[in-house]
Amino acid sequence: MKKNLRLLLISFVLVALAILVYFSRNSSAFNESDSQFAIDDTTTVTRFFMADKNGRSVLISRDSANGGWLVNHSSKGHKMIIESFLGVASQLAVESPVAEKASANILKIMAANAIKVEIYQMKPLIDWFGLNLFMKERLTKTYYVGDVARDNIGTYMLMEGSSIPFIVYQPGFRGFVQARYFTNPSDWRDHTIFAMQLDQMKSVKMSYPETPEHSFSIVNNGNRTLSLSGGIHYAPVAPFDTLKALSYLTAFNSVKFEAFLSDINPHKRDSIINSQPFFTLNVIDNDGSESSMTAWRMEVGEANTELYGNQFNMDRMYALVGKDSSFVMIQYFVFDKYLRILSDFSLTDQKLGIK
Numbered sequence: 001m002k003k004n005l006r007l008l009l010i011s012f013v014l015v016a017l018a019i020l021v022y023f024s025r026n027s028s029a030f031n032e033s034d035s036q037f038a039i040d041d042t043t044t045v046t047r048f049f050m051a052d053k054n055g056r057s058v059l060i061s062r063d064s065a066n067g068g069w070l071v072n073h074s075s076k077g078h079k080m081i082i083e084s085f086l087g088v089a090s091q092l093a094v095e096s097p098v099a100e101k102a103s104a105n106i107l108k109i110m111a112a113n114a115i116k117v118e119i120y121q122m123k124p125l126i127d128w129f130g131l132n133l134f135m136k137e138r139l140t141k142t143y144y145v146g147d148v149a150r151d152n153i154g155t156y157m158l159m160e161g162s163s164i165p166f167i168v169y170q171p172g173f174r175g176f177v178q179a180r181y182f183t184n185p186s187d188w189r190d191h192t193i194f195a196m197q198l199d200q201m202k203s204v205k206m207s208y209p210e211t212p213e214h215s216f217s218i219v220n221n222g223n224r225t226l227s228l229s230g231g232i233h234y235a236p237v238a239p240f241d242t243l244k245a246l247s248y249l250t251a252f253n254s255v256k257f258e259a260f261l262s263d264i265n266p267h268k269r270d271s272i273i274n275s276q277p278f279f280t281l282n283v284i285d286n287d288g289s290e291s292s293m294t295a296w297r298m299e300v301g302e303a304n305t306e307l308y309g310n311q312f313n314m315d316r317m318y319a320l321v322g323k324d325s326s327f328v329m330i331q332y333f334v335f336d337k338y339l340r341i342l343s344d345f346s347l348t349d350q351k352l353g354i355k
Contacts, residue, residue: 034162035097035159035166037094037141037166038089038091039090041090041121046137052183059072060082060188071188075185076189093169094168095166095167095169109156110156110158114145114158115145117144121137123135142159143157145181147178152176153169153175155169192255196283196291203283212232216229216345217234257329260328272296295335314332
């Protein structure tokens, strides 16, 4: 009996030693904080900053006055893009540290092209059994985002102060998180041109410089009535289809453009802007504030002209939008319902013939 007990005790000790040796061999020589890239609570994030090695940087911060987010303290941020980033940043998981043999090379590459990321959150100085004391905005994470790992799923990341890079991924997503980190401020900006409800609108004016007889203006009189004018001299029109006019006004609750064209050749941009526009659209709210845009047709290449017989792109146009006159690209798919002409509001099938 004593012999069996002794053998059992020796076996237990050997198994314990084997487990200890196994884990000591497979444990990584890094602090746990070196691999904690995920944000614990996105609602506490006040701002985040990114900078690349080419001198570009962007700061995204909460707009305490109006809600939402600001890009570089000035432009309205794109809510979906920012919330998507925060969602990914809260799910970051470590696949493994980079193998020791490859670590030096990865660090060298990251030193040349990694994006630096800083995350700021409202955090207490003291968290005592759920009692948060001395809440303050604090820099909670600083790390560097490198290239995509060889499996095209993970991304190399390095916590500031650490010498061990990790392969990081988003669980449940087959792709790489590197694509979520970009430093061009335009890519974070909101794409809204108009966002106005009917009761906020005073008037809408659509001008066609090439065909001024099609131009029109609709005024919301504020007493459940509308007024229509149009033609070359914007003469009053009566009667007209008020339901069509009302439908037109209610479509301005969310009008967006497709993309910024910040990389376009400056000479080409100037040439387009100095040419005659296709249309100009102005919206004035009840406070007298004006939002406007101007659009130009987009020419197609000679080969496309021969193939399809169209001189202009039938899908997209150029446009200047916003108070900062951003040069952007818009889609006919979005704007077709706004490209009405004066006769569209006629009560008959005949054109009004206003000149």
